[in-house]
Amino acid sequence: MEKSIRQKIREIVGREHCSDSREDLILYSYDAMNRRYLPDMVAHPQTALEVSRLLKLANERSFPVVPRGAGTGLTGGSLAIDGGLVLTTRRMNRILEIDPDSLTAWVEPGVLNGELQKAAAKYSLFFPPDPASMEFSTLGGNAAENAGGTRAVKYGVTRDYVMALEVVMPTGEIVHTGSASIKSVTGYDLTRLIVGSEGTLGVITRLLLKLVPVPESVGTMLASFSEIQSAARAVARIMSGRVTPSTLEFMDRNAVECVKAYLEEDIPAGAAALLLMEVDGSPSVVEEDAGTIEEACYKEGALQVKSAREADERASLWTARRSLSPAIMKIKPLKINEDVSVPRMKIPDLITGIEKLATRHRLTIVNFGHAGDGNVHVNLLLDPDDKDEVSRAQEAVRELFELVVSLGGSLSGEHGIGIAKAPYLGIELENSAIEVMRKIKQALDPNNILNPHKTFDYAASSLERELVHRHE
Amino acid sequence: MSEDRQKRFGRSACVKCGTCQTVCPVFSVLPEEASAARGKLALAEAVEQGYLDESDAYREYLEKCLLCGACEEACPSEVQTLSTMLDARKRMAGNVGIRPAKRLILEQVVGDSRLLDLALRTGRTFQNLLFKRVPADSGIRRRVPLPLITPDRTLPGLAKTFFTDRFSGQVATGKGPRVGIFAGCMTNYLYPGTGEKMIGLLTREGVSVFVPSEQVCCGMPALVGGASETARELACKNLEAFEKYGLDAVVTGCASCGGNLKENYRELLLEAGIEEKRTESFLSKILDINEFLHRIRKVDAVREPEKREDGDLPILTVTYHHPCHLGRLQGVKDEPIALIRSLPRVRYVPMGDNERCCGMGGSFSLEHYDISKEVNDQKIARILESGADAVVTSCPACIMHIRDGLIRNGRGDIKVLHMAELLERYSLEEEGEGGEPRYGRMGVRG
Ligand SMILES: Cc1cc2nc3c(=O)[nH]c(=O)nc-3n(C[C@H](O)[C@H](O)[C@H](O)COP(=O)(O)OP(=O)(O)OC[C@H]3O[C@@H](n4cnc5c(N)ncnc54)[C@H](O)[C@@H]3O)c2cc1C
Ligand code: SF4
Ligand code: SF4
Numbered sequence: 001m002e003k004s005i006r007q008k009i010r011e012i013v014g015r016e017h018c019s020d021s022r023e024d025l026i027l028y029s030y031d032a033m034n035r036r037y038l039p040d041m042v043a044h045p046q047t048a049l050e051v052s053r054l055l056k057l058a059n060e061r062s063f064p065v066v067p068r069g070a071g072t073g074l075t076g077g078s079l080a081i082d083g084g085l086v087l088t089t090r091r092m093n094r095i096l097e098i099d100p101d102s103l104t105a106w107v108e109p110g111v112l113n114g115e116l117q118k119a120a121a122k123y124s125l126f127f128p129p130d131p132a133s134m135e136f137s138t139l140g141g142n143a144a145e146n147a148g149g150t151r152a153v154k155y156g157v158t159r160d161y162v163m164a165l166e167v168v169m170p171t172g173e174i175v176h177t178g179s180a181s182i183k184s185v186t187g188y189d190l191t192r193l194i195v196g197s198e199g200t201l202g203v204i205t206r207l208l209l210k211l212v213p214v215p216e217s218v219g220t221m222l223a224s225f226s227e228i229q230s231a232a233r234a235v236a237r238i239m240s241g242r243v244t245p246s247t248l249e250f251m252d253r254n255a256v257e258c259v260k261a262y263l264e265e266d267i268p269a270g271a272a273a274l275l276l277m278e279v280d281g282s283p284s285v286v287e288e289d290a291g292t293i294e295e296a297c298y299k300e301g302a303l304q305v306k307s308a309r310e311a312d313e314r315a316s317l318w319t320a321r322r323s324l325s326p327a328i329m330k331i332k333p334l335k336i337n338e339d340v341s342v343p344r345m346k347i348p349d350l351i352t353g354i355e356k357l358a359t360r361h362r363l364t365i366v367n368f369g370h371a372g373d374g375n376v377h378v379n380l381l382l383d384p385d386d387k388d389e390v391s392r393a394q395e396a397v398r399e400l401f402e403l404v405v406s407l408g409g410s411l412s413g414e415h416g417i418g419i420a421k422a423p424y425l426g427i428e429l430e431n432s433a434i435e436v437m438r439k440i441k442q443a444l445d446p447n448n449i450l451n452p453h454k455t456f457d458y459a460a461s462s463l464e465r466e467l468v469h470r471h472e
Numbered sequence: 473m474s475e476d477r478q479k480r481f482g483r484s485a486c487v488k489c490g491t492c493q494t495v496c497p498v499f500s501v502l503p504e505e506a507s508a509a510r511g512k513l514a515l516a517e518a519v520e521q522g523y524l525d526e527s528d529a530y531r532e533y534l535e536k537c538l539l540c541g542a543c544e545e546a547c548p549s550e551v552q553t554l555s556t557m558l559d560a561r562k563r564m565a566g567n568v569g570i571r572p573a574k575r576l577i578l579e580q581v582v583g584d585s586r587l588l589d590l591a592l593r594t595g596r597t598f599q600n601l602l603f604k605r606v607p608a609d610s611g612i613r614r615r616v617p618l619p620l621i622t623p624d625r626t627l628p629g630l631a632k633t634f635f636t637d638r639f640s641g642q643v644a645t646g647k648g649p650r651v652g653i654f655a656g657c658m659t660n661y662l663y664p665g666t667g668e669k670m671i672g673l674l675t676r677e678g679v680s681v682f683v684p685s686e687q688v689c690c691g692m693p694a695l696v697g698g699a700s701e702t703a704r705e706l707a708c709k710n711l712e713a714f715e716k717y718g719l720d721a722v723v724t725g726c727a728s729c730g731g732n733l734k735e736n737y738r739e740l741l742l743e744a745g746i747e748e749k750r751t752e753s754f755l756s757k758i759l760d761i762n763e764f765l766h767r768i769r770k771v772d773a774v775r776e777p778e779k780r781e782d783g784d785l786p787i788l789t790v791t792y793h794h795p796c797h798l799g800r801l802q803g804v805k806d807e808p809i810a811l812i813r814s815l816p817r818v819r820y821v822p823m824g825d826n827e828r829c830c831g832m833g834g835s836f837s838l839e840h841y842d843i844s845k846e847v848n849d850q851k852i853a854r855i856l857e858s859g860a861d862a863v864v865t866s867c868p869a870c871i872m873h874i875r876d877g878l879i880r881n882g883r884g885d886i887k888v889l890h891m892a893e894l895l896e897r898y899s900l901e902e903e904g905e906g907g908e909p910r911y912g913r914m915g916v917r918g
Contacts, residue, residue: 333485
């Protein structure tokens with residue numbers, strides 16, 4: 001990046017709010033995908049106007065701009081794979097307004113999801129999207145990745161709670177999308193286009209979010225099954241009934257093995273699948289719904305169903321699910337986590353297919369996730385020093401995606417495509433659909449400035465920019 | 473995909489998930505990538521792999537850390553951030569040198585116990601010129617501009633008589649085990665009263681109490697400052713000082729010293745060429761005062777007594793702050809609470825975030841008082857919310873910082889007590905007939 005460009009960036013955001021020191025570039029070279037690409041500069045603008053001026057400069061002088069929230073993305077969305085400017089939302093971190101009457105909140109994109117939850121709780125409201133990273137990821141990042149969480153089965157994902165946006169387009173225009181009114185069909189739905197666009201179509205600088213009243217009470221249940229098939233049938237029975245649980249998580253045999261050490265008390269011997277479920281509403285509704293769910297589980301052969309209403313008992317039922325990620329890390333040094341999703345009814349087929357895949361490629365695969373919405377976290381565990389195992393895993397991942405698509409599913413339920421899954425895009429999407437997306441990108445970002453090569457064209461050639469290569 | 477990370481970037485276990493940001497006190501005040509463990513580890517890795525030099529900026533980023541360990545506890549991948557930070561600091565000290573003034577202090581003054589003693593004795597004389605006493609024996613404030621010490625900060629004055637001046641050798645004889653007191657610098661030079669209370673408490677438990685006069689600084693400041701040679705020398709001196717008394721236990725009232733003795737001495741002593749058996753024997757005797765009393769009093773067997781007033785000693789409502797170096801580092805969390813609950817004239821009320829760092833972080837509070845102060849304000853808010861009349865803790869460093877924070881927040885009326893002080897004062901009546909300790913004695917190492 002030329003000196004004069006750096007100087008201009010300093011003028012726009014202020015000298016103290018940008019840096020090109022080697023230390024700072026390293027600090028913004030990674031996200032939770034855990035790869036490293038050094039940007040040429042990092043800037044922390046505070047207003048949409050500053051963002052706009054940065055993008056206009058980028059178009060004039062031709063350098064890439066990569067938006068970044070908290071850098072907890074798992075697919076490399078905020079990595080500067082072609083260098084350029086990393087633009088963080090760190091200083092756009094105000095909750096501008098919470099309106100308890102209209103159940104909405106205006107926020108800036110750098111506000112953490114958890115901070116909004118805390119502020120909304122004062123009005124007995126909550127923001128339903130609850131990614132596991134909610135305490136440390138930003139609302140801008142949640143919107144850009146269309147993040148989901150355990151409550152998605154009843155409440156939906158981030159997309160369902162974004163009513164309006166202020167967006168700086170790749171060419172620098174500041175645009176307002178959506179409306180504060182619930183019904184609005186004026187023009188194309190640009191809000192939905194931007195949500196989930198992984199920072200490739202615009203920089204979100206303000207969001208109008210929908211909030212929901214905190215339910216009066218919550219009931220939690222942990223059901224154990226001797227095989228995944230009966231658990232899956234229980235899910236089908238529950239979902240086709242009258243009750244919509246607010247959480248419906250499952251763990252397969254390997255996952256149960258992983259967490260057994262943490263909770264011998266709560267699961268019976270012979271358990272090979274677990275369902276963790278919640279229902280919320282008025283106390284009487286919770287009682288009734290919990291009863292219906294318990295019955296459904298027993299009808300499908302549950303070994304045991306534990307039920308809790310009080311906060312601490314409920315927390316103890318969650319232990320299994322909460323301790324899973326750390327427990328998995330202990331089996332092997334490296335885990336590849338693919339968050340595929342299939343139509344809910346296909347979960348048993350998916351699990352059976354994955355078990356076959358694991359046997360064929362001699363791999364340990366642990367599956368768990370959101371049974372209620374068909375979003376399964378497939379964890380391939382490996383030892384990075386075992387070259388053969390690594391290449392078997394790579395092959396298995398491709399086959400997994402093919403399996404998922406053959407079941408009518410999707411490569412990613414919530415983590416996005418970024419660079420991690422871009423090479424596989426064609427497995428799921430037909431060429432004509434990719435072409436439409438490419439045209440949209442071209443129309444909005446003719447100079448390919450904003451987060452280039454994410455989602456579609458990330459190719460192996462970009463690897464050259466990885467830190468290790470650049471400085472060898 | 474991430475499989476190539478290990479190949480390329482070595483075996484750093486940090487997967488850059490960001491979870492540590494939720495618990496890092498520094499990050500809560502300064503929400504920048506460099507503040508929490510993730511950023512610090514990324515920088516340390518880059519240095520290790522040769523992509524970054526150990527620049528001043530690097531050092532500054534790394535030093536903005538309380539070494540509180542909250543990140544380690546929260547990390548799903550069990551990344552050992554503290555040892556990585558200590559290694560990085562050691563490396564820096566070796567390669568580019570500790571900042572000259574700091575090095576001089578660490579090696580020449582702290583390293584040589586007589587010099588440190590002299591420096592502090594001289595300091596005591598000049599203290600009145602430099603500092604003014606603030607009311608209610610709460611401490612001193614600076615009179616003239618001094619480097620690193622801001623005018624709004626209240627520090628304890630140097631003691632008129634240092635602890636090891638008043639007590640040395642065998643100070644009490646009892647039928648119980650032979651117990652040595654490791655005072656630590658803060659107790660010795662700033663809070664000798666705490667040491668005195670410990671002697672009183674231990675004496676009443678019927679143990680023989682020793683204060684080896686040759687004991688020196690535990691070496692923690694030297695170690696975190698990267699001066700490992702000095703740390704090794706100090707470790708050896710302490711081993712020798714305590715060994716000669718044939719002790720059953722070495723008890724300390726300083727969480728930081730205790731943590732250092734338990735966690736770092738093995739490596740330091742072995743590196744210094746002390747044989748393993750000798751090292752292990754010394755290490756096996758080290759106990760925090762809370763652990764020691766909890767064992768010897770068999771507190772678990774004591775039912776929480778009904779709380780009652782007693783003449784001039786009304787019921788005191790206290791809350792407890794877990795020092796990072798005792799709770800997290802040594803895992804001593806239940807003992808102090810059980811001890812407090814066992815006192816008949818003390819009511820215990822919990823404090824929110826009671827395991828969160830008070831913001832002191834050793835020399836961190838000198839170099840980054842602004843951040844330290846803000847972290848401390850969070851602690852003070854939790855103390856006030858608890859409604860306690862006094863906050864009890866087990867580390868002189870926390871005591872100093874919390875007292876400063878309460879005064880800064882206009883709540884100097886809330887007392888800050890060391891556990892030894894509380895127990896000494898409020899377990900008076902536990903003495904049975906004729907001064908015989910009520911509690912049976914047992915093997916010290918439980
Ligand atoms: C431990 C852990 C658990 C997780 N659990 C979940 C989960 O349960 N569900 C889930 O969905 N995800 C989960 N994630 C993934 C991740 O947290 C989410 O994708 C999150 O939404 C990313 O937010 P961020 O602020 O970190 O964004 P970043 O990682 O900084 O950025 C993500 C993408 O958004 C873009 N972006 C960021 N801010 C803006 C903006 N203001 N305007 C335009 N584009 C922007 C970036 O360019 C990038 O492409 C998890 C991650 C971790 C590490
Ligand atoms: S230190 Fe642990 S918690 Fe922090 S980013 Fe690394 S792996 Fe995650
Ligand atoms: S030790 Fe404490 S201050 Fe240092 S990085 Fe970890 S949590 Fe933050």
